Amino acid sequence: MNVPLLDLRLQHRAIEREVMARVMAVVESQHFILGELVLELEAAIAGLSQARFGVGVASGTDALLLPLEALDLAPGDEVITTPFSFFATAGTIHNAGARPVFVDIEPGTYNIDIAQVEAALTPRTRAVMPVHLFGQMAAMERLMPLAERHGFAVLEDACQAIGARRKVGGAWRMAGELGTASGFSFFPTKNLGGWGDGGMVVTSDQRMADRVRSLRMHGGTRTYYHDEVGTNSRLDALQAAVLLAKLPHLGAWSAARRANAAWYDAALAGLEAVRTPLTDPANEHIFHQYVIAAERRDALQEHLKAEGIGTAVYYPLPLHQQRCFAYLGYAAGAFPVSEAAARSVLALPIYPELTEEQRAYVVRSIRSFYGR
Numbered sequence: 001m002n003v004p005l006l007d008l009r010l011q012h013r014a015i016e017r018e019v020m021a022r023v024m025a026v027v028e029s030q031h032f033i034l035g036e037l038v039l040e041l042e043a044a045i046a047g048l049s050q051a052r053f054g055v056g057v058a059s060g061t062d063a064l065l066l067p068l069e070a071l072d073l074a075p076g077d078e079v080i081t082t083p084f085s086f087f088a089t090a091g092t093i094h095n096a097g098a099r100p101v102f103v104d105i106e107p108g109t110y111n112i113d114i115a116q117v118e119a120a121l122t123p124r125t126r127a128v129m130p131v132h133l134f135g136q137m138a139a140m141e142r143l144m145p146l147a148e149r150h151g152f153a154v155l156e157d158a159c160q161a162i163g164a165r166r167k168v169g170g171a172w173r174m175a176g177e178l179g180t181a182s183g184f185s186f187f188p189t190k191n192l193g194g195w196g197d198g199g200m201v202v203t204s205d206q207r208m209a210d211r212v213r214s215l216r217m218h219g220g221t222r223t224y225y226h227d228e229v230g231t232n233s234r235l236d237a238l239q240a241a242v243l244l245a246k247l248p249h250l251g252a253w254s255a256a257r258r259a260n261a262a263w264y265d266a267a268l269a270g271l272e273a274v275r276t277p278l279t280d281p282a283n284e285h286i287f288h289q290y291v292i293a294a295e296r297r298d299a300l301q302e303h304l305k306a307e308g309i310g311t312a313v314y315y316p317l318p319l320h321q322q323r324c325f326a327y328l329g330y331a332a333g334a335f336p337v338s339e340a341a342a343r344s345v346l347a348l349p350i351y352p353e354l355t356e357e358q359r360a361y362v363v364r365s366i367r368s369f370y371g372r
Contacts, residue, residue, distance in 0.1 A: 001307075001357075001358065002308045003349050003358045004349065005311060005348075006310070008189075008193070010353040019241075019242055019245040023242060026241045035237045041243055042055060042200065044244065045184065048163060049175065051182070051204050052204040055201040055203075056198070056199070057198075057199045057201060058216075060185020060186070060198075062231075063184055063199035064155065064159070066231075066233065067181035068092055068096035068155065070181075070212055073097045074097065075097060076124055077124055078124045079100060079155075080117055080128045081102065081103075081112070081129040081131065081157075082102065083102040083104075083105075083319040083335050084105050084131075084315060084318050084319075084338040088159075089131055089319070093129065099124075099328070100328065102335060103117055103119075103120050103335075104336070105133075105337050105338050107341075108280075109280050111130065111133055111138040112138050114143050117146065127153040127154065128152055129154075129157050132156065132164060134160060134277070134314070135160055135164055135285050136166075136280060136283040137164050137166040139280075140154075140173065141166075147180075155179055156176060157183060158176050158182045160288040160289070161175040161286060164284060164285065165284045166280075166282050166284070167283075172284075176202045180208060181212070184199060184201075185198075185199050186239065186243055193246075194242050195238070196236075197239075198243070199235070214227065216231070218232060253352040254286040257350050258286075260359060261350060263359055264290060264350075264359065264362075264363070271370060273294060273372075274294050274370075289350065290347060290349075290350035292345070293346075294346050295344070295370075297343065301313070304362075304366070307361075309349070311349075313342075315342060318335060320334055320338075
């Protein structure tokens with residue numbers, strides 16, 4: 001049996017008419033850059049996130065970079081984040097002119113350890129970038145009081161967590177709602193994915209929204225007039241059309257991912273060589289990825305590949321061990337939880353259209369590898 005890690009063709013077949021109607025309307029209009037559809041999507045994503053403003057940008061990376069640039073960071077300024085994340089998390093901090101400062105992750109959720117954030121604060125700390133990894137939120141209710149006491153910005157890396165939420169003080173709070181600003185990615189493999197790169201900054205801070213809008217348009221709000229040097233980071237109308245067609249289905253897709261995750265949890269229970277994902281009880285997880293921690297991970301991955309099952313390792317080398325960040329001076333062993341995760345994590349197929357037969361085949365193949 002062939003079970004890919006992700007099969008976007010199934011998603012497209014189910015909603016092809018809706019998507020193509022939106023896309024062809026853009027083609028007929030011949031209006032491809034920003035415009036009314038982008039404004040509609042900005043309002044919709046801001047509403048989903050319980051934020052006041054949305055600003056469409058060219059990628060998830062830019063959705064992290066532009067809010068960092070809006071903070072006017074100076075050389076020597078520090079931004080705290082986790083080393084167990086996609087490269088853009090720390091890469092954007094570096095490119096915005098600040099120094100990435102890493103702290104370790106929680107062993108269960110793989111999200112940033114807030115206690116270590118507090119210990120890492122210095123007078124140069126300008127921001128903290130928590131990553132809502134794999135689709136569940138970090139402990140924002142513990143981070144935001146620190147931000148208020150110490151005066152740093154909180155920039156949520158929510159690129160994997162659109163629609164995720166967390167109970168805070170008895171009320172649901174959305175990914176993107178609490179931070180100074182937050183970044184989403186619309187890369188095709190995301191739960192809400194476009195037909196290419198795209199991203200969105202959401203914020204409830206008027207000044208932040210205005211600044212990001214300026215930065216995405218070469219630093220100006222009027223054509224050919226520039227207040228600062230920005231960049232070209234606009235969300236295309238074609239991407240907005242695809243995303244608007246998909247958005248009404250997002251809740252159902254996330255619910256299907258949760259159902260698949262619950263099935264895996266039960267089917268893998270009792271297999272000592274595999275630890276299934278831990279969902280913080282305060283979170284409603286959207287399962288962008290279903291990531292197990294497995295003994296003999298690399299051999300298991302090869303076994304599953306031979307069985308026709310797609311998997312992926314997110315992430316094989318923590319950011320503090322990447323060659324480009326050697327200048328930060330972190331030695332091997334500096335962040336043991338992140339390093340242990342990098343040696344053991346393996347993402348299994350979790351997409352909404354996954355069938356029970358496919359799930360059962362994945363579990364049988366895992367159990368056969370371990371002789372269970």
